[in-house]
Amino acid sequence: MSKMKSVYGEPKDNYSSKLKIKSTILFVWFVILTLICLLPIYILIINATRDHSEIANSLSFIPGSSLGKNFNTIATNGNFKLSYDALNGYKNSLIITVSSTFLTVFFSAMTAYGIHVYDFKLKEISYTVILLVMMVPVQVTSAGFVSFMADLKLTNTYIPLILPAIAAPSVVYFMRSYMKSSFPLEIVEAARIDGCNEFRTFVSIAIPMMKPAIAVQAIFAFIASWNNFYTPSMILINVKLKQKTLPMMVSALQASDKLNDFGAVYLAIALAIIPIIIAYVFLSRFIIAGVALGGVKE
Amino acid sequence: MASAAQRRIKSISYAKYGYMFILPFFIVYFFFQLYPLLNTFIVSFHGNGLNVDDFVGFENYKTILFGGDRRANAIHETFVTSLKNTIILWVGNFIPQLALSLSLAVWFTEANLKIPGKGFFKVVMYLPNIITAASVAVLFLQLCGQSETNPGFLNQFLSKIGVVDYDATSKKYDVIPFIEGVWQPRGVIMFIQTWMWFGNTMIMLMSGIQGINPSLFEAASIDGASSGQVFRKITLPLLTPIMAYTLVTSMIGGLQMFDIPFLYHRGTAVNEDVQTIAVMIYEYFHAQLEQSKMGLAGAASVLLFFITLVLGCISFYLTRDKDEIAKKKQRKKIAKQLKQESKQFGGFSV
Incomplete structure (x- = not known):
């Protein structure tokens, strides 16, 4: 025993x-x-x-x-006043980021939904195009993009920074992958039988079901846009300090060698970094939990 | 017998809704990305260093790829160095990053490990990713300062633990050149990239692991599989799509690496040893007024485009879903057989 x-x-x-x-x-x-x-x-x-x-x-x-x-x-040193204005930086960055994040998430979900749910002739081709497009780096289009925007007189405005967010191939790719694994088409059919029209099915059934994917992608889109330094510095060529985005202002701290007060430089960087850390502390639960699976299981 | 309603549902075509849903994407895409892309191609065939509008054919490509006279050789060398730097910086950040995030993702999702504060760790590890890269570059520039009398945090810390010498009489540090060296700034940039991105990759992989049917893990643990076996036989194969996504996005991101190499220097000139392709294109593009390097910037962009294309295809090929391909082949075979059989019966299907 x-x-x-x-x-x-x-x-x-x-x-x-x-x-x-x-x-x-x-x-x-x-x-x-x-x-x-x-x-x-x-x-x-x-x-x-x-x-x-x-x-x-x-x-x-x-x-x-x-x-x-x-x-x-x-606040008072002349050299700092020339290159750094935190409050206006927050405002400008926020305007651009919030609007472009909304556009990215909504239209990417819509595109992914269109490709996933419906059968149409160009379905496979359009998805392949999106996959190919995903690989095009911003730098490749930037030379042509800036000169085209200059022709349209859109440089030094926020429009070229916000509107292109509608076409975000990598987000569409992610959403489609997510839908493949956890969005059964039976739900769409059930909604049709109950008399729900197609757009409403998307808004009130698909979007809530895709919340985890949307949350993750919204966060990534927000971060990408908030942190974007390349595009704004190409589009906003000669705007006043008041219209610059926050990353542009911070990068000006590096370019100037007249800013010899290290304490103040550290504080200027901190002012650019801390608000988003605070926002993150409140949102982090949602961010991390957002990756869990939602919707109906097989 | 099918009811009238059922028949009607079958007869409705929903194809037009499909087009409606994907239309906004393609309109914006053609307007803001495809046309600029074509424009870049056009630009790359123009500009001979004097006038942007002159058509020069493949001369810009020839200059970048093979050099020529003294001016062309300098440009060719810049391109080769930039490409080399880009590859070094990407490899040096991706390998530790993937190893770190994959192991962390597996540990965090392992149900039987009792680790307190998992949620807190995840939150903190993701934190660096949300900080603006431009701010991070300026911050690390401050932290890694190499002034002899007023070094940054890193050199001060190293002198505290005895790696860097401090001369008390002249009050000077024998600093390590973290900004102006060759491998030191590269190391710093690799560290920054890993520091910023491992949390992001970890969360992506974790969402992939959590998407795997939990009953598979349960079955494996009932059958007595070790955590290594579970990782190799369940987690890794089922994680392939997300891994492919991570690899492709990281590669494209690596080729676009701009903010940190562009800003990580003192004074006006970019450090040549960390200058990436993206930085080179930006510099050439902005130099257009003085030297008319617009065409060269376009040509370098196009080359970057093709490099990205090749890398993307390779990684898709390596990480493709093999089962899916096998199934497709089988389906084709069956379809072919059916066709042949129907031919045997004189073209009538049985």
């Missing part, structure tokens, strides 16, 4: 203790990665509160007391 116990008991104990060791090692590894992820941002915030000479002389992990002074430098 006792022999049997040892035969059946040991492997199980072994298994759970192995799991425990593995869990602990992984926990330590995750903590290290977390520290690496946060360190640059932490240093940024710390140095934003320190004086130029303090930063030069020593490194510190404790906040200093020069936050007000640095703010003052950004």
